[in-house]
Structures are given as structure tokens and as C-alpha cells.
Amino acid sequence: MEIQFADRMQEFKEGIFTTLAKIKKQRLAEGKKCYDLSVGTPDFLPDAHVMEALTEASRDPQNYKYAISDTDELVAAVQGWYKNRYGVTLEADEIMSLYGSQEGLSRIGMVLCNPGDIVLTPNPGYPIFSMGPMLNGAKIVHYDLKEENGYLIDFDAIDPEIAKAAKAMVVSYPANPICRLAPKEFYTDLIAFAKKYNIVILHDNAYSEIVFDGKEGFSFLAMEGAKEVGIEFNSLSKGYNLTGARISFALGNRDIIREFQKLRSQIDYGIFKPVQAAAVAALTGPQDMVIRNRAEYQKRRDALCNGLSEIGWEGVWSEGTMFAWGPLPKGYTNSEQFVLDLIDKAGVFCVPGSVFGPLGEGYVRLAMVKTVDEIKEMVEDIAKSGIIQK
Numbered sequence: 395m396e397i398q399f400a401d402r403m404q405e406f407k408e409g410i411f412t413t414l415a416k417i418k419k420q421r422l423a424e425g426k427k428c429y430d431l432s433v434g435t436p437d438f439l440p441d442a443h444v445m446e447a448l449t450e451a452s453r454d455p456q457n458y459k460y461a462i463s464d465t466d467e468l469v470a471a472v473q474g475w476y477k478n479r480y481g482v483t484l485e486a487d488e489i490m491s492l493y494g495s496q497e498g499l500s501r502i503g504m505v506l507c508n509p510g511d512i513v514l515t516p517n518p519g520y521p522i523f524s525m526g527p528m529l530n531g532a533k534i535v536h537y538d539l540k541e542e543n544g545y546l547i548d549f550d551a552i553d554p555e556i557a558k559a560a561k562a563m564v565v566s567y568p569a570n571p572i573c574r575l576a577p578k579e580f581y582t583d584l585i586a587f588a589k590k591y592n593i594v595i596l597h598d599n600a601y602s603e604i605v606f607d608g609k610e611g612f613s614f615l616a617m618e619g620a621k622e623v624g625i626e627f628n629s630l631s632k633g634y635n636l637t638g639a640r641i642s643f644a645l646g647n648r649d650i651i652r653e654f655q656k657l658r659s660q661i662d663y664g665i666f667k668p669v670q671a672a673a674v675a676a677l678t679g680p681q682d683m684v685i686r687n688r689a690e691y692q693k694r695r696d697a698l699c700n701g702l703s704e705i706g707w708e709g710v711w712s713e714g715t716m717f718a719w720g721p722l723p724k725g726y727t728n729s730e731q732f733v734l735d736l737i738d739k740a741g742v743f744c745v746p747g748s749v750f751g752p753l754g755e756g757y758v759r760l761a762m763v764k765t766v767d768e769i770k771e772m773v774e775d776i777a778k779s780g781i782i783q784k
């Protein structure tokens with residue numbers, strides 16, 4: 395039988411991470427060094443009390459039933475988190491859990507868009523921002539994030555006809571992959587833009603806990619009018635290192651949350667209760683781990699970015715997130731070619747900027763998932779490889 399796949403499958407090529415994983419496997423089999431700075435999986439553990447809460451809950455036979463919904467404890471923990479951390483009051487019907495923000499972003503388009511409706515997404519941007527709504531039948535129109543605008547959205551550059559037709563807009567700071575922050579004033583402009591054109595804002599806040607140089611991350615929902623125009627995705631993957639447990643939240647506008655819950659009630663039966671218990675422990679327990687992580691990421695940022703600059707690779711930087719972003723070193727214009735050469739010559743794996751949209755070409759993203767000592771050794775190996783021309 396010849397299987398006829400859906401036309402949409404033609405949109406997918408082998409992902410870059412699969413390609414890189416194959417190269418890594420081959421190199422390791424040959425006994426060659428690999429510094430893998432490609433995927434953004436934290437190498438830090440959740441706090442011991444969080445793992446303990448998960449373990450204990452996993453011993454309760456009742457917890458192997460379908461969870462169906464969020465426990466009252468989880469909803470209360472999220473309310474406390476948003477109040478204490480961000481100064482935002484949330485009612486229970488303004489909160490829902492997700493199997494990761496990734497999963498939420500891959501489905502929210504189904505709630506908001508009819509086929510062909512426009513969703514505005516960042517270029518460069520984290521792939522699911524465009525891929526999710528596109529899989530849900532929306533038409534993606536990019537807005538540009540350019541260095542000369544401080545990587546903020548230039549609202550005047552968005553065609554008013556496109557803005558009038560747009561249904562939703564995905565916005566995310568601290569931004570992956572460009573590693574830049576947005577000031578609070580930016581969000582005032584964003585909310586005004588959303589109201590003017592009747593556009594739902596989908597704000598992804600995966601990295602509010604990983605910002606550097608004494609700055610403080612915040613929530614979009616803390617801005618006046620935010621709940622009227624949209625929702626925020628927030629994740630326990632990066633701030634609390636519960637990455638593989640898959641628990642995140644959509645929060646804010648209660649009409650959107652209600653419809654999203656209605657959709658998800660057809661698809662899933664709730665988050666595994668031990669994972670919910672771990673989230674409660676993370677959000678209600680001591681918060682010093684969040685501060686420790688942030689400090690460690692900043693040390694890594696300094697070792698990586700200053701180290702690369704000292705060996706002649708200028709411009710790689712990060713104001714926040716667990717990544718650093720920068721232009722290709724001299725002599726390169728094609729990011730994929732550079733990534734392959736960097737692996738070949740120095741054993742360093744990173745992600746070509748082109749993966750994040752056309753404006754990402756000419757750049758690379760490095761995940762800060764190695765210790766300071768490993769990063770220093772890696773920078774030395776890059777210097778020795780001769781790939782950086784001064």
C-alpha cells in the first residue's frame with residue numbers, strides 16, 4: 395500500500411537537532427570531543443524537596459488515575475507564585491496547566507484562528523511561535539526584530555492592513571534566540587497596539603528568572619490592560635529545572651483560558667498528579683535555587699562571551715535566557731556551514747541562526763549548558779582550531 399501523507403508534512407524537513415545528534419553520535423563513536431551547546435536543556439537539577447514531592451506522590455496508587463484537571467493545591471500555588479513573584483492577582487479561572495509551553499503554543503492557534511487567519515510572529519524567533527499557529531491553519535506573517543531597534547518590535551513598520559487583519563501576535567522577552575530583554579514601556583506600546591487593531595497577544599515568558607546584570611524579569615500580566623488583550627505562557631522548565639516533567643501554564647484572559655480548556659478537555663486528561671505535586675513544591679517552597687541558577691548562568695555568560703571576544707570572535711552576548719547569540723566570526727556568512735565547520739574543527743555544537751527565521755542568518759545561538767570550567771576549555775579549543783580569523 396502506498397501511504398498518502400498530508401500535504402502539511404511537506405513543510406517538515408529533518409530538524410537541525412536530529413542532524414546534530416547524528417553527527418554527535420558519530421564523533422563520540424570515533425572518540426572525538428563534543429561540547430554540546432545546541433539544545434536548551436538545563437544541566438541543573440530541581441531542588442531536592444521538589445524531587446522528593448514527586449517521588450512521594452508517585453507512591454500513592456490513587457495518583458495513577460487520570461488527573462482530569464489541576465488540583466486545588468496547584469491552582470493556589472500558581473496564584474501565590476504570580477502574586478508574590480510578579481505582583482499579579484489571578485483568579486482560578488484565569489489559570490490552566492499545560493504539558494509545557496511548547497505544547498500550549500502548538501495548540502493555541504486552534505482556539506483563536508480560522509484557516510488563513512493571520513498570526514504575527516517574531517523573525518528571528520523560537521520555532522514553535524510560527525510552527526504552532528501554522529499547524530493550526532493560520533497564516534504566519536513575520537515582524538522583524540533588528541539590532542538597530544534594540545531587537546524590539548517596530549510597531550510602525552507593521553503594515554496597518556496586515557495589523558487590521560491579524561488575529562493574534564506571539565511576543566516573547568527575554569527572547570530566545572536573540573537573548574535580549576524588553577523594558578516595561580515596551581509593553582505599554584504593545585497593549586495599545588493590540589487594542590488598536592484587536593489583536594490577541596500571546597506572551598511567552600519562559601525566561602523571566604534568567605536575566606543578568608541586576609535587571610529583574612517581570613510578567614506581561616503585570617501591565618495595565620494585559621489581561622484584556624491576551625494570555626501569558628509561563629514554564630517551570632527553565633526557572634525551576636522541571637524541564638522533562640513537562641509542566642507549564644497559560645494565564646490571563648479568562649475567555650481565552652475557558653475556550654482553551656474546552657479544547658484541551660477533548661485532547662488530554664490532565665497532568666500526572668506527581669508532576670503537579672512537584673510543581674506545588676517548587677512554587678511554594680524556598681526560592682533560593684532560582685537565584686543560584688541565575689547567578690551561575692551569568693558566570694557562564696561571562697566565561698563564554700568574554701572568552702570568545704578575547705580570542706577574536708566578537709559580538710556574542712546575552713542579557714538573559716540560557717543562551718548567547720551573536721554574529722558569525724570573520725570569513726563566514728552561512729550559519730549552517732559555520733556550525734558544521736565549528737563541530738569539525740573544535741567539537742563545538744551550536745545552532746545556526748537560520749533555523750530561527752530569515753533574519754537569523756549570519757548568527758548562531760549557543761546554549762549555556764556547560765560549567766564555567768568546561769566553557770573555558772571549549773573556548774581554548776576554539777582558539778586552537780584556527781577557525782577564528784583575527
Ligand SMILES: Cc1ncc(COP(=O)(O)O)c(C=O)c1O
Pocket residue numbers: 434493494495496497520566569570598600628629630631637641642
Ligand atoms: C522561548 C521558549 N518558550 C518555550 C519553551 C518551551 O518550554 P516548555 O519546556 O515549557 O515547553 C522554550 C524552550 O526552550 C523556549 O526557549
